[in-house]
Amino acid sequence: MEINKDLVAASATPLVLAILSEGDSYGYAIIKRVGELSGGELAWTDGMLYPILHRLERNGYVKAIWGESETGRRRKYYQLTKAGAEHLERQRRQWHLVDLALRASGSSPSTRHRKKDDDSHAGG
C-alpha cells in the first residue's frame, strides 16, 4: 500500500520520538526500526531523516551525543529528552483522536457531508 507523502511527513516526528522512547538510537537503526514497525510499508528516503532529527534536537525533544559504533566509527546517537517524551505523549493523543474520528465516521451516515475541495488536499 502506497502511503501519501504528506502523511509520511506528518508521521515522521511522532514515529522517531516513539522509537527513541524505546531507547537511545542512531539514524540507520531508526530507519530500520521504522521498516520493522510498519511491516516495510513506511519507506523514507534515508537522507531525509537527518534534517528531522536535527530539527527535533533544536526543539529540545532529543539530545545528540557523538559516540562510536561497534566497529569504532564515529556515530551520532540520539536520546529522548523529557520535553520530547511529553511532546510524544501529546502527539499520540492527537493521532489517537484522528484515528477514532476516522473509525467513527463510517458507521453513522447522517454526519456525512462532502466539501468540493476535499480531494484537492490529498496530493503531495
Added chain:
Amino acid sequence: MTSEAALEQRIGEWRNYFRTRQAVHSADVAELEDHLRSQIDALRQAGLDEDEAFLVAVKRLGSLDTVSHEFAREYSERLWKQLMVAPAAADSGPAGRSGGVLAVALAVGAAVAIKLPELFGRSIMGGDTDAFFYARNVTLFVLPFLAGFFALKRSLHKTGWTWLLFPFIAAALIMNVLPFKVDHQTTILAIIHLPIALWLLTIGFAYIGGEWRNHAQRMNFVRFSGEWFIYYVLTALGGGTLIAFTFFIFNAIGLKPDDFVGQWIVPCGAAGAVLIAAWLVEWKKSVIENMAPVLTMLFTPLFTVLLLVFVGTIIVTGNAIDVGREVLIGFDLLLVLVLGLLLYSISARDSHAPPSRSDRLRLALLLSALVVDGLALWAIAARISEFGFSANKTAALGLNILLLINLGWSAVLYMRFLAKGGSFTALERWQTSYLPVFGIWAWVVVALFPVIFKYQ
C-alpha cells in the same frame, strides 16, 4: 586495486561531493557517512558485492539535491556565510587561526611602534615639530609590520626579505635626512606619495611572496588591496562608534577623555586596524564574496551616465572647463576612480567569457572618461605658461598622463576584444604590467621631486 579500496575511494568521492554543499556541514556529512556505511555493510551481508551495495545505499540515502535542500530548510542560517563563528572545527583550517595570532601580534606591534617615539619626547598630540615628525613617518611605523605579516605567511626567501628592508630604510632616510620644510609643496607631495609607493611595490612584493613576475599574483594583490580598503573603512566606522561612546560615557561622569582618545585609541587603533583588516581579507577571501567587484558593478553604470551627461552638457552649453587650482587633481582622482572601476571589474571577470553588455558599458565609461580628461588637459595646456611648472602641478600632470596612457591603451584593447572576441587576457596583462609604473612614479615624487624642485 582491491574492491575494498575501490569502495573506500567511492565513499571518499561521495563525501567530498557532499561537502561542497553549503547547508551541509562536515559533522552532518560524517553522520550521513556512518549511515551509508551501515547500509553498505548490511547489503553486503545480504549478498551484494561492493559496487552494488554502494549504489543501492547511495540511492536509498536520496539525491544530493533533495537532501541538501532539506538541510537548507532546517538550517536556513547556514546560507549566510559566517566568518567568525566557525561551524565545525574541521571546516576552518588551522591557517586562519594561526594567521590570526600572527596578525594580532603584529597589530599590537604596530600600535606600540606608533607610540614608541614618545619615549624620545615626541608626542602625537604635541606641537608643530612633533606633528611634522609624525606626518613624515607615520607610514614607516605601520607598513613594515604589514610587509612582515605577508613575508612570514608566504615564507619569503632570504633575498626577498632584503628587498623588503631596503625600501623602508630608503624611505626612512629620505623622510628624515632631506631638509623638508613644513607645509611646502614637495613635503606634502612626499607625505602623500610615500604610502602609495610602499604599498604598490613593497607590500605588493610581500603579498605575492616575492613572485613579482607572476601576473596572476599581481591581480590577486589588486583584489586584496580593494578588499583591504573596504575592510579598513568598515573597521574605521566601528572605531568611530567606539570613540563616540568613550566620549559619551566619560562625559556623563564629568571626565573629558580627549587625551586618552587622541593619544591612544585613535593612533593605536588606526595602526592596528591596518593589520587586522589585512588578516580579515586573507581569511575571508574564499569564504565571502568580494565586495569591491560588487560595488564596481553598482557604480560603473552610474559613473558612465554621469560622464556622458557631463560631456553632453559641455557640448550643449559650450562651457569650457574652468581651470582653477584643484581642477587637475580632481580630474586625476576621476581617472583613478575609473581605473578602479575597470580594474575591479576585470579582477572579477572570467577571462574566457565572451564579450557581454557590461563590457560595452565599461568601454563607454573608459571613452567618456578619456574625453572628459582630454577636455581638462586641453584647458590646462592652453594656460600652462601662465601657471609654470610648480611641484604640485607637475605631480598632478605626470599622474594624469600616466593614467591617460593606461586608460587609453585599455580602451584600444577593449575595442579589439569587442571587435574580435577571443581572450580577455591582453587587457588583464596590460593592467598588471602597468601596476609598478604607478609605484615607480610615486617613488619619483617622494625621492626626486624635493631635489628637482629644491624643497619648494
